[in-house]
Amino acid sequence: MAIIEVRDLGKRYGPKIAVDSVSFEVAEGEIFGILGPNGAGKTTTVECVAGLRVQDRGSVSVLGRAPADVRSAIGVQLQSSELPERMRVSEALSLFSSFYPSPADWSARLGLTSHLKAEFGQLSGGLKQRLSIALALIGSPRVAILDELTTGLDPQARRDTWSVIEEVRAAGVTIVLVTHFMEEAERLRDRVAVFRDGRIAALDTPRPWTRRPCTRPWTTWRPAGRSTTGCRSRSR
Numbered sequence: 683m684a685i686i687e688v689r690d691l692g693k694r695y696g697p698k699i700a701v702d703s704v705s706f707e708v709a710e711g712e713i714f715g716i717l718g719p720n721g722a723g724k725t726t727t728v729e730c731v732a733g734l735r736v737q738d739r740g741s742v743s744v745l746g747r748a749p750a751d752v753r754s755a756i757g758v759q760l761q762s763s764e765l766p767e768r769m770r771v772s773e774a775l776s777l778f779s780s781f782y783p784s785p786a787d788w789s790a791r792l793g794l795t796s797h798l799k800a801e802f803g804q805l806s807g808g809l810k811q812r813l814s815i816a817l818a819l820i821g822s823p824r825v826a827i828l829d830e831l832t833t834g835l836d837p838q839a840r841r842d843t844w845s846v847i848e849e850v851r852a853a854g855v856t857i858v859l860v861t862h863f864m865e866e867a868e869r870l871r872d873r874v875a876v877f878r879d880g881r882i883a884a885l886d887t888p889r890p891w892t893r894r895p896c897t898r899p900w901t902t903w904r905p906a907g908r909s910t911t912g913c914r915s916r917s918r
């Protein structure tokens with residue numbers, strides 16, 4: 683069953699067309715990857731899915747309703763998410779918990795219990811990401827939108843974050859994951875939409891696109907077999 687339906691989505695900022703005729707569905711329990719270079723329209727698309735932006739054209743439904751009507755069912759971690767440097771992990775968790783009648787505590791499952799007294803500014807990149815996932819999940823959402831969660835992390839922290847994402851999915855949460863990394867899309871397995879110039883250039887499971895894992899970011903990867911890195915794609 684589709685939990686997210688996006689039909690013919692269009693969004694422009696003045697003369698700039700950010701998203702153009704984008705359509706896809708996400709099944710309940712799926713990890714749906716959105717991959718593409720800078721400026722491809724990934725964030726704008728997921729902001730429309732989260733109900734944080736209103737599209738100019740097309741429709742978005744989550745659980746069969748407009749995103750703005752089901753805000754509490756959608757947990758969002760945006761690329762730009764930041765907390766005050768001096769805010770402690772425990773303070774952030776209790777602040778966000780206060781927004782919900784029955785907050786969910788993911789701190790133990792996400793390995794945060796020994797860091798509750800630490801200030802946000804002292805956390806490693808991986809711990810900041812774990813905290814941002816915990817905050818996105820605090821309202822027990824059915825859908826979690828995670829935007830470039832692992833950009834800037836070292837390989838080990840990135841792998842740890844992938845395990846966390848799989849754990850979140852195992853708990854029944856549908857995940858929309860924006861990423862620059864083909865390896866990340868491959869590892870997490872379900873379907874990936876490849877964005878380019880505001881459109882979906884390809885939509886499939888990641889496995890058929892590559893002969894071998896591509897660990898480089900999207901910028902050196904090209905769809906339709908025009909790889910410059912040995913990461914081959916196929917057109918659809």
Ligand SMILES: Nc1ncnc2c1ncn2[C@@H]1O[C@H](COP(=O)(O)OP(=O)(O)OP(=O)(O)O)[C@@H](O)[C@H]1O
Nearest residue numbers: 695698699700718719720721722723724725726727
């Ligand atoms: N608030 C805005 N005002 C004007 N232009 C914007 C705005 N937000 C995004 N854009 C432009 O729209 C296009 C799509 O941006 P978007 O952030 O959706 O892409 P993206 O694929 O998420 O890129 P990145 O990977 O760099 O985050 C880009 O050209 C961007 O410069």
